[in-house]
Amino acid sequence: MSSTAPSTRLDRNELPFPPDSLTLGQLGDVLRQANRYPSDVWHARAVELIAAANDCRSAEVLLGAGSSQILDLIWRATVAPGAVVAYMSPGFEMYPIYTRRQHGVPIEVPLTAELGTDLDRLAEIGETERPALIAVINPHSPSGVRARAADIADFAARVPREVVVVLDEAYREFDEDADPRSSAELAVSLPNVVVTRTFSKAYGLAGLRIGYAIANPQLIARISEFSMPFTVSDLACAAAVEALRQPARHAARMAEIRAERARLTAELRACGFDAVDSATNFVLVPGHPGFAEHLRALGIAVSTSAIGTRLTVGDHHDRATVVAAARKYGSRLGSTTLPA
Numbered sequence: 318m319s320s321t322a323p324s325t326r327l328d329r330n331e332l333p334f335p336p337d338s339l340t341l342g343q344l345g346d347v348l349r350q351a352n353r354y355p356s357d358v359w360h361a362r363a364v365e366l367i368a369a370a371n372d373c374r375s376a377e378v379l380l381g382a383g384s385s386q387i388l389d390l391i392w393r394a395t396v397a398p399g400a401v402v403a404y405m406s407p408g409f410e411m412y413p414i415y416t417r418r419q420h421g422v423p424i425e426v427p428l429t430a431e432l433g434t435d436l437d438r439l440a441e442i443g444e445t446e447r448p449a450l451i452a453v454i455n456p457h458s459p460s461g462v463r464a465r466a467a468d469i470a471d472f473a474a475r476v477p478r479e480v481v482v483v484l485d486e487a488y489r490e491f492d493e494d495a496d497p498r499s500s501a502e503l504a505v506s507l508p509n510v511v512v513t514r515t516f517s518k519a520y521g522l523a524g525l526r527i528g529y530a531i532a533n534p535q536l537i538a539r540i541s542e543f544s545m546p547f548t549v550s551d552l553a554c555a556a557a558v559e560a561l562r563q564p565a566r567h568a569a570r571m572a573e574i575r576a577e578r579a580r581l582t583a584e585l586r587a588c589g590f591d592a593v594d595s596a597t598n599f600v601l602v603p604g605h606p607g608f609a610e611h612l613r614a615l616g617i618a619v620s621t622s623a624i625g626t627r628l629t630v631g632d633h634h635d636r637a638t639v640v641a642a643a644r645k646y647g648s649r650l651g652s653t654t655l656p657a
């Protein structure tokens with residue numbers, strides 16, 4: 318980590334768009350009530366809109382302070398000491414933390430050769446090891462590679478019903494090929510599948526902490542038992558409601574991020590990096606452990622894992638900064654096609 322604050326933040330997969338004046342105007346009234354505890358009214362409105370967008374019932378939706386809080390509740394509700402938890406590695410860095418905290422036994426499955434989720438291996442573990450929980454990130458982080466909806470459905474059908482399956486869809490909205498309803502359908506029709514989503518990434522509300530789960534009412538009730546009162550503020554619920562009421566703005570933003578993603582991928586490849594095709598708002602540069610340090614020394618915050626450097630897709634200024642730094646790194650090595 319660099320000792321000074323980075324000037325370009327490309328490590329947390331946030332959206333580069335701050336709230337616009339319309340959003341700020343809508344939220345002013347809610348902020349004026351901030352001396353009060355959260356009301357049921359905003360909570361219920363957010364739940365209703367999420368349920369309508371996913372063709373499910375309000376009883377099948379659970380709100381949380383970001384999807385990481387919901388994931389935390391899922392681990393608390395399902396993983397007893399000594400229970401097995403299976404997930405891909407590298408993946409979301411909180412999974413090993415939640416598992417250790419619960420005194421669970423992790424099975425960390427390596428990514429496929431294409432850096433995707435090994436659904437066959439996870440299903441096999443489900444059948445043979447009977448884990449308490451299997452967690453799948455789709456599209457995967459940190460690779461950005463998606464699993465097809467049909468393959469997810471086949472996988473879920475193979476997993477025994479006593480094994481809870483969480484489909485962590487933090488980056489779902491960036492995937493132009495994703496059908497937002499198909500995984501929700503799976504979640505409400507199977508007793509052991511829960512989908513988690515967030516307003517932190519594609520809806521640009523990371524600072525307000527709001528995410529949600531979709532599952533059948535029994536599983537929602539089992540997870541909610543571990544919840545605390547008032548974890549999601551009225552401000553967060555109202556911002557989520559406002560975001561869901563602006564589908565055209567959301568679609569335009571997703572199109573802009575996808576176009577930036579395509580440009581960033583192409584420019585990194587032109588610098589000699591083997592950038593991975595991504596279905597998310599980040600791009601993985603495999604290998605080159607020195608690359609992340611080089612970027613950090615230039616004030617660009619990035620995330621690293623065993624498979625490479627992950628760069629958030631930001632705006633065109635961010636891209637110009639990172640591509641200039643990537644060119645410098647390539648020229649220092651004296652080659653346009655970089656050795657891995």
Ligand SMILES: Cc1ncc(COP(=O)(O)O)c(C=O)c1O
Binds near residue numbers: 409527
């Ligand atoms: C794969 C994955 N899941 C879940 C989250 C949690 O996001 P939040 O708690 O902001 O909803 C993140 C955040 O980076 C993530 O990368």
